Amino acid sequence: MPAGTLYRGREGMWSWVAHRVTGVLIFFFLFVHVLDTALVRVSPEAYDEVVATYKTPLVALLEYGLVAAILFHALNGLRVIAVDFWSKGPRYQKQMLWSVMAIWFVLMVGALYPVLGHAVREVFGS
Amino acid sequence: MSEMSTDLTKSAVGPVEGESLYDTDNPAPYIEPPRKRTGKTPKSTRGNFEMAAWLFMRLSGIVLVVLVIGHLLIQLVLDGGVSKIGFAFVAGRWASPFWQVWDLLMLWLAMLHGANGLRTVINDYAERPNTRLWLKGLLYTATVFTILLGTLVIFTFDPNIR
Numbered sequence: 001m002p003a004g005t006l007y008r009g010r011e012g013m014w015s016w017v018a019h020r021v022t023g024v025l026i027f028f029f030l031f032v033h034v035l036d037t038a039l040v041r042v043s044p045e046a047y048d049e050v051v052a053t054y055k056t057p058l059v060a061l062l063e064y065g066l067v068a069a070i071l072f073h074a075l076n077g078l079r080v081i082a083v084d085f086w087s088k089g090p091r092y093q094k095q096m097l098w099s100v101m102a103i104w105f106v107l108m109v110g111a112l113y114p115v116l117g118h119a120v121r122e123v124f125g126s
Numbered sequence: 127m128s129e130m131s132t133d134l135t136k137s138a139v140g141p142v143e144g145e146s147l148y149d150t151d152n153p154a155p156y157i158e159p160p161r162k163r164t165g166k167t168p169k170s171t172r173g174n175f176e177m178a179a180w181l182f183m184r185l186s187g188i189v190l191v192v193l194v195i196g197h198l199l200i201q202l203v204l205d206g207g208v209s210k211i212g213f214a215f216v217a218g219r220w221a222s223p224f225w226q227v228w229d230l231l232m233l234w235l236a237m238l239h240g241a242n243g244l245r246t247v248i249n250d251y252a253e254r255p256n257t258r259l260w261l262k263g264l265l266y267t268a269t270v271f272t273i274l275l276g277t278l279v280i281f282t283f284d285p286n287i288r
Contacts, residue, residue, distance in 0.1 A: 020247060027240035031268060034233065034276045037216075041279050044213035044288055051211050063202060070194060077187045084184065114203040 011094045019076050022069040029066055060119035067111050068104075075100040179242050186235045193232040217285035226280055233276040241269040 009017075039047040053059055079096045083089040089096075148154040200219075202208055219225045244265050252258045 020243075023240065023243045024247060027244055030236055030240060031272055034237075034272045034279075038275055038279045040213060040216055040283060041287070047213050047216070054211070055208055060208070063208065067198060067202065070198065074187075074191045074195065078191065081184050081187065111203070114207050118207060118209055 011097045015076055015079075015097050015100075019073060019080070022073040025069050026066070026073060055118070057119035057123050060116055064111065064115045067115060068108060071104050071107050071111075072100070075104055183239060183242060186239045190232070190235050190239060193228060194236070196228075197232060217283075220280065220283050221285065230277065230280050233280070234273060237269055237273050237276075241265060 007013075036047075036050050039050055054063070076097070079093070079100050082096060083093050201211060220229075245262065248258060248261045248265065252261050
């Protein structure tokens with residue numbers, strides 16, 4: 001390959017890559033999540049035992065990552081719909097991506113305390 | 127047809143740029159559009175499945191935004207976040223048909239949306255026919271199993287199991 005010709009992508013390509021990666025991650029989580037919820041048919045103790053691991057600080061961090069993936073996939077999915085169905089969508093796809101990232105950032109800041117607050121209290125006491 | 131054939135004695139490039147080589151007495155040759163459907167074009171054997179799948183991703187996506195973000199708010203944000211989740215909390219919510227339908231709809235739409243997304247990813251990256259076959263077989267098996275298991279759990283949930 002001649003030097004300097006590698007396509008490094010722009011907003012459109014990288015949002016497409018991120019949409020795929022977050023989509024696959026969410027699907028794998030969903031599979032596990034249905035399995036863990038199915039434990040309510042085994043016994044209350046079995047279910048509560050597994051859910052107890054979901055309340056540990058490490059898994060709380062993973063939950064924050066899951067929220068990040070879902071929020072991006074949801075907001076960017078709405079952007080994809082706008083690109084496909086709104087006549088001016090393709091022209092404003094970059095602006096819409098930056099709007100998606102701004103809303104995503106605000107929501108992620110808002111999710112910090114509810115999702116990670118209990119983990120911080122557990123790790124640092126009080 | 128004779129007036130439609132190219133005049134080979136004429137150069138394709140005019141002496142002055144922008145000057146038209148053709149006029150009403152000497153019209154430009156007719157060029158058939160590429161990939162035009164004619165009587166010889168074979169009928170598509172795939173039907174409209176891919177188009178239906180494309181539309182389903184967008185329609186289910188809009189519904190899932192509401193269902194999943196509502197689910198995240200209830201499970202991870204409101205009323206103490208993840209700390210309050212347990213068998214008793216699940217029993218309380220599934221006592222209401224509203225939340226049963228909510229979770230059932232979310233399960234079916236999310237699994238089908240995700241399965242179709244993974245089908246697209248497999249189609250894009252798995253090149254050997256055997257690899258594609260096995261990956262899709264695994265995907266469809268896991269999808270059917272998960273949808274059936276989840277549906278069964280919602281419909282047969284027993285708060286007095288113990």
